[in-house]
Amino acid sequence: MNLFDILGPIMVGPSSSHTAGAVRIGSMARALLGQQPKTAELYLHGSFASTGAGHGTYQALIAGLLGLEPDDPDVPNSYALAEKAGMRFSFETRTLRDVHPNSVLIVMETEDGRRMEMGASSLGGGRIEVFSVDGLRTAFSGELPTLLVQNNDQPGCVSRVTGVLADNGINVASLQLSRGGRGGSAVMVIECDEEVPWNTVDEIRALPGIVQVTRYSLEVNQ
């Protein structure tokens, strides 16, 4: 914690958890998808569903999907901006299992039909946690440069990926593994102390068993 966790953030009101955090969740979803979604279905859970309307949570989530920051005065006008940008969205209430009260599941689709699903919670003070990606359990905040590596669940994947990072002088801050079932699809979430250069990402992509690599950088998301 530092002085600017106490004073700040500069944000559009009324709530750091239900508004600023919701914008950050939307922009995290956009960053993981790698582009603005063509369509987004949003499933609101708990307090997000019950008090979201009064806190501008709905507009805030859409604002994030459009790439707006939590302090953008246009956050309340995000529906109109989405229409202009040709992004369709819908909201539903859904009870999600074993999650924080301020949570949402976002199902997105790109222009060319690629689908991605992300679940995230707003923990307070504008801090967030992504608790699932494409149905696989995760726990990362976006406070560090992060790599999301989707791979086939087979021996050696983890050591090959961390080997590439080590060879490129990147220190791993945390590593989480999750899989759908033995030998099925799996995800590695790697939080790093340094930004991961694109050529390192390409090296990881070329490894056997790797399905997809998503790079989350602080440089473009701050």
Add this chain to the structure above:
Amino acid sequence: MIEFSSIEQMLEDTRVSGLPLWENIMRSDCEQQGISEEISRAKMERLLDAMVAADAGYRADERSASGLVGGDGGKMMDYMKNGKTLCGDFISDVMAGALRMGECNACMKRIVAAPTAGACGVLPAVLLAYHRHFGAEDFGDDEENLVRALYVAAGFGMIIANRASISGAEGGCQAEIGAAATMAAPALVQLMGGTPEQMAHASAMAMKNLLGLVCDPVGGLVEVPCVKRNVIGAMDAVSAAQMAMAGIESRVPPDQVIDAMREVGASLPHTLRETGKGGLAATPFGKKYQPKED
């Protein structure tokens, strides 16, 4: 270096370093974060500018999404124009400023969380009113003083967050409006030229007077009673700062007051910690706004 875990340690470190308290707070944070003083100051100036801009952007005709709040800052400003207020020019201006900022927040305008969005009105209300009534004619000439006051506020806020909490869900409103007042009181003492010891006593007196304040928002929204509690937080800070400048001291040491806040917060029932299920939220009026359970 200040560890931001104890007011006593912060004062002792400041005595040893010989630096002004605000500067010691700034340098310690820069060292811990690994950032330059230049970057830190630029960030703090940006927060101050955002507070000024938010205050200037208030519109009395705007209402929150629920329709529960809006316009009260305008009413107070109109009332001040008749020149016969009970509280005098300065306090009336503080009250109007706190209402304006609380209403800006509820109406989804851009504000600075200090320490939270719900309590965003306390600090700018006292700092900007102090500038208007006692500061330099030109804002630019006062900017340095206000930035120093913000460092003092943030330093005390860090200690509250480390020893207790700055979240209504954890500690009730005493941890939000109470914390904001506990930060604003020493900031005012800084502006008035008081000593670090006076700042510590101001913070302790401000917190003691709001100990036990519950978080009971109608409908779970940051509107009722949040907007008007920014007024009481700001008034609390002003009175605590003036007491400290008069040489009045808190009998209970400042760190122990913060510890008491943590204990009181932990003892509060779930219904009075931002759940919108107790206190004002559970009155017949409040129940009309209660969200439907899913």
